[in-house]
Structures are given as structure tokens and as C-alpha cells.
Amino acid sequence: MKILITGGAGFIGSAVVRQIIRHTHDQVVVVDCLTYAGNLDSLAPVSNDSRYAFERVNICDRAGLDRVFAQYQPDVVMHLAAESHVDRSIDGPAAFMQTNIIGTYILLESARQYWLGLSAARQSAFRFHHISTDEVYGDLPGGDEPFTETTPYAPSSPYSASKASSDHLVRAWHRTYGLPVLITNCSNNYGPYHFPEKLIPLTILNAIAGKPLPVYGDGAQIRDWLYVEDHARALYLVVTQGVVGETYNIGGHNERRNIDVVRTICCLLDELMPDKPAGIGHYEELIAFVADRPGHDLRYAIDGAKIRRELGWRPHETFESGIRKTVAWYLHNQTWWQRVLDGSYSGERLGLSR
Numbered sequence: 001m002k003i004l005i006t007g008g009a010g011f012i013g014s015a016v017v018r019q020i021i022r023h024t025h026d027q028v029v030v031v032d033c034l035t036y037a038g039n040l041d042s043l044a045p046v047s048n049d050s051r052y053a054f055e056r057v058n059i060c061d062r063a064g065l066d067r068v069f070a071q072y073q074p075d076v077v078m079h080l081a082a083e084s085h086v087d088r089s090i091d092g093p094a095a096f097m098q099t100n101i102i103g104t105y106i107l108l109e110s111a112r113q114y115w116l117g118l119s120a121a122r123q124s125a126f127r128f129h130h131i132s133t134d135e136v137y138g139d140l141p142g143g144d145e146p147f148t149e150t151t152p153y154a155p156s157s158p159y160s161a162s163k164a165s166s167d168h169l170v171r172a173w174h175r176t177y178g179l180p181v182l183i184t185n186c187s188n189n190y191g192p193y194h195f196p197e198k199l200i201p202l203t204i205l206n207a208i209a210g211k212p213l214p215v216y217g218d219g220a221q222i223r224d225w226l227y228v229e230d231h232a233r234a235l236y237l238v239v240t241q242g243v244v245g246e247t248y249n250i251g252g253h254n255e256r257r258n259i260d261v262v263r264t265i266c267c268l269l270d271e272l273m274p275d276k277p278a279g280i281g282h283y284e285e286l287i288a289f290v291a292d293r294p295g296h297d298l299r300y301a302i303d304g305a306k307i308r309r310e311l312g313w314r315p316h317e318t319f320e321s322g323i324r325k326t327v328a329w330y331l332h333n334q335t336w337w338q339r340v341l342d343g344s345y346s347g348e349r350l351g352l353s354r
């Protein structure tokens with residue numbers, strides 16, 4: 001198979017690319033415009049493989065996309081390109097509307113035109129897999145049952161509203177034009193190569209540096225955490241074995257309060273990095289509660305019964321095993337995150353000197 005992966009230089013996309021190159025015989029072409037979240041260092045482990053290609057193209061650029069489809073003739077599209085950080089969507093929603101909604105529309109149209117030109121056999125085998133989030137379902141009151149694939153949409157933030165819009169577009173392109181689509185909605189991911197603006201990598205790197213560990217409100221927000229490699233396996237399973245037109249929820253069965261996530265990281269660092277910054281007895285002393293994010297959803301939780309029942313997927317990692325691996329990865333891969341923190345990961349790709 002030849003798989004076109006948008007957003008392949010991001011956190012989850014790069015995990016999907018590394019996994020496909022390492023564990024299958026498929027070919028991959030990454031389409032990514034390299035925003036601040038795109039990092040070619042995350043693809044370095046596979047970038048010399050002859051089955052890997054990279055195209056710096058914005059998904060809002062129709063001509064660029066048409067050229068990539070014509071040149072590479074993919075069998076499958078996995079669409080992960082997005083603006084993905086809720087806080088940034090609150091500060092500046094425009095980029096989210098542009099990439100997540102307009103970009104998805106332009107990608108759908110480019111894919112549809114390409115698909116219409118394929119032979120009948122290739123047309124029926126073609127798949128457009130849209131990767132989305134559980135945040136489209138909105139806030140889940142404490143005792144309520146987890147989100148299923150039929151939970152009504154009720155997004156709270158500009159980010160989740162833009163992702164909800166893109167989900168609707170993808171479903172409409174299936175209903176109206178027959179494009180063979182699949183949609184997955186996944187819970188919060190964590191793991192290696194995660195950009196350090198998100199809770200888990202931010203906490204690890206701030207703790208290592210002896211900086212405050214910011215926790216929104218009282219830290220009681222609950223997220224269902226999924227190790228990124230488990231998500232990548234689920235995505236490959238869905239795109240190769242999922243039923244066209246269906247939606248699959250993907251979750252980790254690991255509901256944790258944010259404050260407990262931060263405390264777990266602190267305990268692991270006490271164990272794995274006992275040589276602490278000056279003046280600190282336990283990393284937990286660095287926890288600092290900050291004003292809550294506006295519109296902050298209290299709880300997300302995924303009912304993953306459908307993908308388990310129909311495709312046999314289940315996560316390999318528990319939260320305890322996954323978070324231990326993640327903390328250890330950041331401790332052993334300082335070069336990767338130093339280049340993010342000092343900005344050189346982006347300077348080089350723009351042809352600037354370090």
C-alpha cells in the first residue's frame with residue numbers, strides 16, 4: 001500500500017509513520033507544512049528509508065495537493081494535519097478554522113477528484129481516514145457513561161468545534177459523493193516526541209529544569225490517557241480493516257485527574273532522576289495551581305467497545321507502564337527536546353543556521 005499521511009511530522013502522525021515503516025512493507029508520503037508543531041527530527045529514525053517521502057505542502061493549497069496525489073498515486077489517505085492545542089485555539093482561533101475546517105474541505109476535494117480518476121478496483125479499495133478527537137463530544141458529567149460513537153456532538157472550545165466541523169464534512173463527503181471514509185475519535189495521547197506545550201511533556205521538562213509545574217484550577221479535570229504507540233496501531237488497524245463509513249472511538253481505559261497525572265510524573269522523577277535541581281526535596285513541591293482555562297471541560301472518557309469487538313484492538317500499555325516509558329524517553333532523549341526548546345528544530349528546516 002502507498003499511504004499519504006497529512007500531519008506526519010506531528011506528534012501522532014510521526015508515530016504512525018515510524019510504526020508503518022518499521023512494521024509493514026507499505027510506502028509512506030508525508031504531507032506537512034511544518035507549523036511550529038511539525039518536527040522533522042521526529043521522523044529522523046525512518047527518513048533514510050526508501051519507502052518514505054516527505055512533501056512540504058499546506059493542506060489549504062489545492063494545487064499542491066493535486067500535484068502530490070498525481071505524483072504519488074496513494075491507495076489510502078490518513079488525515080492527521082491539524083492545529084491541535086486548545087489553549088492556542090482560545091488565543092487565536094483563526095488558524096484552527098483555516099486548517100481544521102477549510103484545510104479538511106480542500107483535502108477532501110483534492111482526494112475526491114483523484115479518487116474519481118482511479119480504476120474501479122482502486123476506487124473501491126481507496127480509503128480516506130480522518131483522525132479526530134473525543135473532545136467533539138464535549139464535557140461528560142462525573143457519573144455519566146463514557147462517549148460512544150453515537151454520543152451527540154457538543155464541542156466546547158474553538159479547537160473541538162473546528163474538529164467537529166471537519167468530522168461533519170468527512171461524513172458529508174461519504175453520504176453525498178460516496179468517498180470511502182473512516183473516522184476515528186480518540187482520547188488524549190501521550191508518549192515520546194510530544195511537543196512540550198502539552199501537560200505531560202511540559203510537566204516532565206519543567207520538573208527537570210526545577211521550574212513550576214502549572215496545573216489548571218484544582219487539577220480535577222479527568223482525561224482518558226492513551227499511549228501514542230497504541231493509538232498508532234489502532235489507526236493502522238482501522239484504515240486496513242475498518243468498515244467504510246463507520247466511526248470508531250479509541251480510548252485508553254485510563255481515566256486520570258490532571259493533578260494525579262502530574263503527581264505520578266513527580267514520583268517517577270523522584271525515582272529515575274534523584275539528582276534534583278537545587279533546593280528541591282520532592283518534585284511535587286514544584287506544583288503550582290494556575291487560573292483555569294475558560295470553558296474547560298471537566299471530563300472526557302471513551303467507550304472503546306466497538307473497536308475492541310469489531311477489530312480486536314486493545315491498548316498494550318496501562319497508564320502506569322506508558323507514563324514510565326514516557327518519562328524515561330524524555331530523560332534519554334535530551335537532544336530532541338533541547339532542539340525544540342531552543343528553536344533550532346525549526347530554524348534548520350527553514351535553512352537558517354543553528
Ligand code: NAD
Pocket residue numbers: 006007008009010011012013031032033034035036037038039057058059060079080081082083084085099103131132133134163185186187188189190195
Ligand atoms: P500536532 O499538533 O502534534 O501535529 C499536527 C501536524 O500537522 C504538525 O506536523 C503540523 O506541522 C501539521 N499541520 C498543521 N497545519 C497544517 C496545514 N495547514 N497543512 C499541513 N500540515 C499542517 O498534532 P497531534 O497531537 O499529532 O494530533 C494529530 C491529529 O490527531 C489531529 O488531527 C488531532 O486533532 C488529533 N488528535 C490528537 C490527540 C492528542 O491527544 N494529541 C487526541 C485525539 C485526536
